[in-house]
Amino acid sequence: MGSVKRRPSPRRASGPCLVALLLWTAHLLAVALWSLPAAAAERPPHILFFLADDLGWNDVGYHGSEIRTPHIDALARSGVRLEQFYVEPTCTATRSALLTGRYPIRQGLQSDVVRPWSDWGLPESERTLPQALGEAGYQPLMVGKWHLGHARRGQLPRARGFQHHYGNYLGAINYFSHRRDGGLDWHRDGQPVEEPGYVTFLLANEAIRILRSHDPSTPLFLYVAFTAPHTPLQAPGAYRQRYRYLDDPDRQTFAAMVAAMDDAVGRIVAVLRERGLADDSLIVFASDNGGLESHGADNGPLRGGKTELYEGGVRVPAVAVWPGRLPKGAVVESPIHVTDWYPTLLRVAGARTEQPLPIDGRDVRSILMGEAPPLREFLYNLNRKAGAIRSGRWKLLRRGSKSELFDLAQDPAETRDLAGSHPETVRALGARLDAYAAEAVPALAREKPEGFQAPAVWGPTASGAQRPAAGR
Numbered sequence: 001m002g003s004v005k006r007r008p009s010p011r012r013a014s015g016p017c018l019v020a021l022l023l024w025t026a027h028l029l030a031v032a033l034w035s036l037p038a039a040a041a042e043r044p045p046h047i048l049f050f051l052a053d054d055l056g057w058n059d060v061g062y063h064g065s066e067i068r069t070p071h072i073d074a075l076a077r078s079g080v081r082l083e084q085f086y087v088e089p090t091c092t093a094t095r096s097a098l099l100t101g102r103y104p105i106r107q108g109l110q111s112d113v114v115r116p117w118s119d120w121g122l123p124e125s126e127r128t129l130p131q132a133l134g135e136a137g138y139q140p141l142m143v144g145k146w147h148l149g150h151a152r153r154g155q156l157p158r159a160r161g162f163q164h165h166y167g168n169y170l171g172a173i174n175y176f177s178h179r180r181d182g183g184l185d186w187h188r189d190g191q192p193v194e195e196p197g198y199v200t201f202l203l204a205n206e207a208i209r210i211l212r213s214h215d216p217s218t219p220l221f222l223y224v225a226f227t228a229p230h231t232p233l234q235a236p237g238a239y240r241q242r243y244r245y246l247d248d249p250d251r252q253t254f255a256a257m258v259a260a261m262d263d264a265v266g267r268i269v270a271v272l273r274e275r276g277l278a279d280d281s282l283i284v285f286a287s288d289n290g291g292l293e294s295h296g297a298d299n300g301p302l303r304g305g306k307t308e309l310y311e312g313g314v315r316v317p318a319v320a321v322w323p324g325r326l327p328k329g330a331v332v333e334s335p336i337h338v339t340d341w342y343p344t345l346l347r348v349a350g351a352r353t354e355q356p357l358p359i360d361g362r363d364v365r366s367i368l369m370g371e372a373p374p375l376r377e378f379l380y381n382l383n384r385k386a387g388a389i390r391s392g393r394w395k396l397l398r399r400g401s402k403s404e405l406f407d408l409a410q411d412p413a414e415t416r417d418l419a420g421s422h423p424e425t426v427r428a429l430g431a432r433l434d435a436y437a438a439e440a441v442p443a444l445a446r447e448k449p450e451g452f453q454a455p456a457v458w459g460p461t462a463s464g465a466q467r468p469a470a471g472r
Contacts, residue, residue, distance in 0.1 A: 127356075
């Protein structure tokens, strides 16, 4: 199983080898510093976490896409490319896994996203990442898409640990009117807001406002959850013009949306640098699931896409940057799961890791630095339709009575089903899937009520008792 590509250890300490020894010593020192809890270091880093929505594997420039993403590419050059970073196949599930470090089967979120008519969300018994970081002295702030519950105030971001939220509760909102099915879904700290503007740029503006006003002496956790490039396919005309040469109209608009998001990332990171915070910040960029190829995304050469358990639905572009701590321009080939960020960030922040509910993720600081991990098992997802699990190089995907087995070390595009030639591996991984199934809580889901109509405003204030405020 692969790890980061790095310089081998020198044999002698003379001439060029002395330089190599010094470089290797610096690397070991960086590993040691990175491995320390932040409380033992001078001060914990600011954490800036970007999450794209439905961005495919081949939708970033550094993977060879025709979509130009110079700012995301710059992050990839400045830090570590995570080439086997795994998420859940849908929006809500990934967000819950990120913010709790636990598989969606623990929360009933394995089968469906939070729908507009849903009265359920992330269980309130969960200790969330912003809550844990807040306990450690961080200021946790959120900009963007929530999608973890909106029917009750106790489900909203500010009730789940964020001190501030600006953005939308649901998915698939109109990028210009900020409405979903006619109802307004744009909010500032729980209050509906009417304001003009393209969603991606409004989110960037808010993140920039936060960075410019933030007191650097307080560690910041800023979670920027873009809606782009999720449908509806909408982009400013100037961005669409850049890709008018593409034959597929959906791909044209999709590319324009990605380009706009890339510019937003660039603007935010530029302000981080202007304020002198970049060297003291851990920056992460990732997508919440693979792209929907029927709506313009490209997951090639991986198989499948959003909602599927093939690699194209769950292996996504991801990078991590922390100057002086993470190697610059490195490529990590070892598997990392989205649940891993929870314990990793808690360790980085010096936050308390003990909690009532056990976590599924693991601290991957050493993997990010290039250390080869032991044999790894993780669950992709598991519901009544399908389940998938990985152990080392092997991946088992089961749908009904049919099982497929893939050797991801040799066949990441999943072109060769090896179930017939490795029955013992199929049985062993199938038994692990059965064990996870026995642990799973019933999936939360609700059919659309008959006669359901969108409210004027989404969220607990949707009764209409509260009028939207003017934006600023």
